[in-house]
Amino acid sequence: MRQALVIANWKLNGDTALLKDMAEHFHHVDIQEQVNVVICPPAVYLKTAAVLFEPSGIELGGQNCSEYGSGAYTGEISAEMLRDIGCEYVLIGHSERRALFAETDEMVAGKIKQAQQCNLRPVLCVGETLAEREANAVESVIRGQLEKALGEADFNNLVIAYEPVWAIGTGKTATPEQAQEVHKMIRDWVASKAPESAQKLQILYGGSVKADNASTLFHQADIDGGLIGGASLDTEQFDAICQAAKDI
């Protein structure tokens, strides 16, 4: 029904040697028919990655893009540039961008628009903090993030990633039930806006996904794969996570 999707977010990590290792490994792994595997290395490696990954079928994504299309914005990279060098995806609104680089919901909405305009598939990241979860505000926080980011979005060219902030890099994973509850809420919200897109939309879980917990998470009804941080820097572990997404 929905194709499984596993995306590696290398964040500020990785090097050419890791790109080569992944490219070599996945060249010999027969997985792409069942699972779309995407790697988002730091932007400076994208061009090399596009060449190295070609035979393996791994797709490429950016970790961020500008909310502007072009102009005097020193240091920015546009969605169109990412597309131009072979990216299919771009992460937008990761909680680290929101918390550490003051990315607002308005900026997130602008980036989604830029990405969709040039046919780059945005992966919108949403998630609550621990304080918000403890205050029973999960649903209102996530709905707020969705409403503000996706007001003008095309739901047919979109991925949503649920990444509870308290689970990122902490070793604390949401239980499969906790994750499923939020994923279903997200899908129901999409159905209320774009009924024909909701069942097709891939919704990924992210936050301390490892080889040993991936399968249970991915087998939940509304979880279509994962957005992987730390564990995506180890080729064998990342492969094991991708294997866990087969047959879901």
Ligand SMILES: O=C(CO)COP(=O)(O)O
């Ligand atoms: O932020 C994440 C992916 O975008 C998740 O990171 P970890 O898998 O390291 O918890």
